[in-house]
Amino acid sequence: MEFRLSETQRQLVASVRELAQGNFRSRALGWMDGTFPWENIKELAGLGVLGITVPEEYGGLGLPVFETALILEEIAKVCYPTAMAVLGEAGVQTRVIAKYAPEAIRSRILPAVxxxxxxxxxxxxxxxxxxxxxxxxxxxxxKGDRVVVNGVKTLISRAEEAGMFIVFTRIDSKPGREGIGCVLIERGTPGLEVTGTYHTMGGENLHEVQFNDVELPLENLVIREDGFKRLLSAFNTQRCLNPAISLGLAEGAFDETIRYVRDRTIFKKPIGDFQGARWKLADMYKDIEAARGLLYRACWTANPFPDPFLAATAKIFCNEMAIRVTNEGVQLHGGFGFTDEYPVSRLYRGARYGSLGGGASETLRDLIGRKLAGEDLGPDGIMALGYF
Ligand SMILES: Cc1cc2nc3c(=O)[nH]c(=O)nc-3n(C[C@H](O)[C@H](O)[C@H](O)COP(=O)(O)OP(=O)(O)OC[C@H]3O[C@@H](n4cnc5c(N)ncnc54)[C@H](O)[C@@H]3O)c2cc1C
Known part of the structure; x- marks a missing residue:
């Protein structure tokens, strides 16, 4: 077994780390009011990594899940809103466009991404x-060569900035999971409106989006059949990328905490000299190392989609680990850990997201538990649950 990154992977990580630990770190607090991190996005585009999952013929790097996870991990160490913005460009949506969109849309949108x-x-x-x-x-x-969309979506990321919306929808009122497909709607299409905003504890804004008689060419209906299965297949990838952000948040909080307990003196000695603090550090370290091993192994199985059970296991573990580790990080910073002065408070807030999106921990435990109890979940296990 090989536990080292390749030279190419190390270079990729080093270039993103340099940007993240420099510019992103110093700007991070500025995005906490919901401002979209355009400056960071442009700098990442300059490095070429924004198209990490975009096929090479459209100007991207066409790299697999593992490299994408490595990049998200680096960014999340310092800036959760930027990591979430990059997840938007490197996750399910890019894959849907690259795989299912007509060539005219692909060749216009992917280079722009x-x-x-x-x-x-x-x-x-x-x-x-x-x-x-x-x-x-x-x-x-x-309706003939057109498709007309009506409905409301909520808790949507990046709706104020997006040039393209990838919308999962029922097709022709067909009931159940079998009736789900996907349409592409460009910003500016009449009837598409961003109607509400929620500010989140992680910093970024989420939105309500309405579709009122949005009329599209039929070719924008990119997934007509098996939409739910294709969505879940793509989501197995997301289940490696979402936890990569959790891992990065925990590592970032750990690094901040190590610095703090070495510097801050109480009772005439550094906090790190107290056994109670050292035990916390040891547990944080142990948790991070275990999470990284699980996540990298799940990523390693991706061809192109990762093993659903390993991805689910990694996601649950990384998400819950990040909450524990960032929480202990705040604790060891004392009252200052509760202020915006120290990054650990931002990292803690970001960590709360992981287990909510991309498959809640409860649903993923259902998936794993049913397999362990001997239930026949089908050839790939992907369709075992009626939800994600
Ligand atoms: C920061 C952030 C960004 C997001 N971005 C997007 C986006 O870009 N696009 C988008 O479409 N959505 C987005 N979402 C929404 C996200 O996908 C949903 O919140 C998620 O799918 C859960 O749906 P829900 O909030 O309706 O919770 P519900 O489905 O109501 O579930 C609530 C809770 O019930 C429990 N639960 C659910 N099912 C089970 C079960 N089977 N057994 C036991 N317990 C269960 C879990 O604890 C779950 O968290 C985002 C959310 C957040 C927080």
Whole structure:
């Protein structure tokens, strides 16, 4: 077994780390009010890494899940909103466009993603259908060579900035999971409106998006059949990328905490000299190392999609580990850890997201538990759950 990154992977990580630990670190607090981190996005585009999952013929790097996870981990060490913005460009949405969109859309949108000129937004969640996707009410009706979309999506990232919306929807009112497909809607299409904003504890804003008689050419209906299965296949990838952000947040909090306990003196000695503090550091370190091993192994199975059970296991562990580690980081910073003066408070808030999106921990435990209990989950296990 080989536990080292390749030379190419090390170079990729080093270039992103230099940018993140320099510019991103110093700007990080500025994005906490919901401002989109355009400056960082442009600098990442300059490095060429924004198109990390975009196929090479469209100007991207065409790299697999593992390299994408490595980049997200580096960025999340210092800036959760930027990591989330990059997840938007490197996650499910890019894959949907690269694999299913007509050539005219692919050749226009993907190079713009690589250049940091086109932000993508994925619209799945509805006010009454988050985990329970089979309950979608958004509907796309086919009318000759056109398709007309009506519905509401909520908790949507990047809706204010997006040039393209990847919208999962019911097709022709067909019920259940089988009725789910996907349409592409460009910003500026009549009937598409961003109607509400939620500011989150992680810093970024989420939005409500409405579709009122949005009329599109039929070719924008990019997934007509097996939409749910394709969504979940892509989501197995997301289940390696979301935890990469959790891992980075925990590592960032750990680094900050190590610095702090060495510098801060109480009772005439550094905090790190107290056994109670050292035990906390040891547990944080142990947690991070275990999480990294699980996540990298899950990423390593991706061809192109990772093993669903390893990805689910890695996601649960990394998400919950990040909450524990960032929490202990705040604790060891004392009252200053609760202020904006120290990055650890931002990292702690960001860590709370992981287990909510991309498959809640409870649903993923269901998936793993059913397999362990001997249930036949089908050839790939992907369709075992009626939700994600
Ligand atoms: C920062 C952030 C960014 C987001 N970005 C996007 C985006 O860009 N696009 C988008 O479409 N959505 C986005 N979402 C929404 C996200 O995908 C949903 O919040 C998620 O799918 C869960 O849906 P819900 O919030 O409706 O929770 P619900 O489905 O109502 O679930 C609530 C809770 O119930 C529990 N639960 C659910 N199912 C089960 C079960 N089977 N067994 C036991 N317990 C269960 C879990 O604890 C779960 O967290 C984002 C959310 C956040 C926080």
């Amino acid at each position: 690589v250049a940091g000129d086109c932000i993508l937004s994925i619209c799945m969640t509805e006010p009454h259908a988050g985990t329970d996707v089979a309950n979608y009410r958004t509907n796309a009706v086919i």
